[in-house]
Amino acid sequence: MASLHVLANPARFRRFSQRVLPALSVATALALAVGLWLALVESPPDYQQGETVRIMFLHVPSAWLSMMGYALLAALGASLLVWRHPLAALMARAAAPVGAVFAAVCLLTGALWGRPMWGTYWVWDARLTSMLLLFFLYLGHIALSRAYDDSERGDRAAAILALVGVINLPVIKFSVDWWNTLHQPASVMKLGGPSIDPSILTPLLVMALALLLLFVVLVLLRTETEIDRRRLEAAEMAL
């Protein structure tokens, strides 16, 4: 925990980020190459979904990461409001668009899977609707953080939205248990372990690792930019 507080200093974080980004970028490229090979070439068609199971290798990790990204936004929001960590606001500004893109990819790939499997691109069931709400929460966070001339006010307003919106995460996770939905129940993160065959589970987990690395790389890269942007704004105000 102490090391996290040390990294809350933007200059120190920037130096740390510059050290780890090259290695993380290479690891991301390698993991993506292996993941795509497994997803598109090695894995067999599913006995029910056929070839469309290959869409799941994008859809499911995107869903996990968009939820993880929102949990990160909420943690950064709490960090900003409680401890006033200067890095928290900058990282939240950097992470929100990344999370929004992951949520959008989850929704669009889900629609492209739903059309051949369910016969429709969209239904207003609890899982799909709560996921759409998550995407709107991301857009709200991006809009709010940029809505004020005083960036600190915008960051605080966005932090409050992130904390309020975190209630949507358990709704997304348990929507398939609480309500009768067209969306299938959990098959990986559930009690008793995954119920997916290893030939499908392996590419899914490798793609999840690759996209997690991509998420981290994008957030670090964008946080560096936000730190530099704040420095530039401070220099312009001083003139």
Next chain:
Amino acid sequence: MVNHTPFIVGAYIVALVGFGGLAIASLVARRRIRRELSARGLERR
């Protein structure tokens, strides 16, 4: 028999455009900010 290929290809194109576009936009933004910092003599290694 419905051909599922367009849906699978479409999903991977969506991901490529989404993630690739975000990565390119992030790199372009970083380069622009660094150039502006450099123009003011504020660049930091």
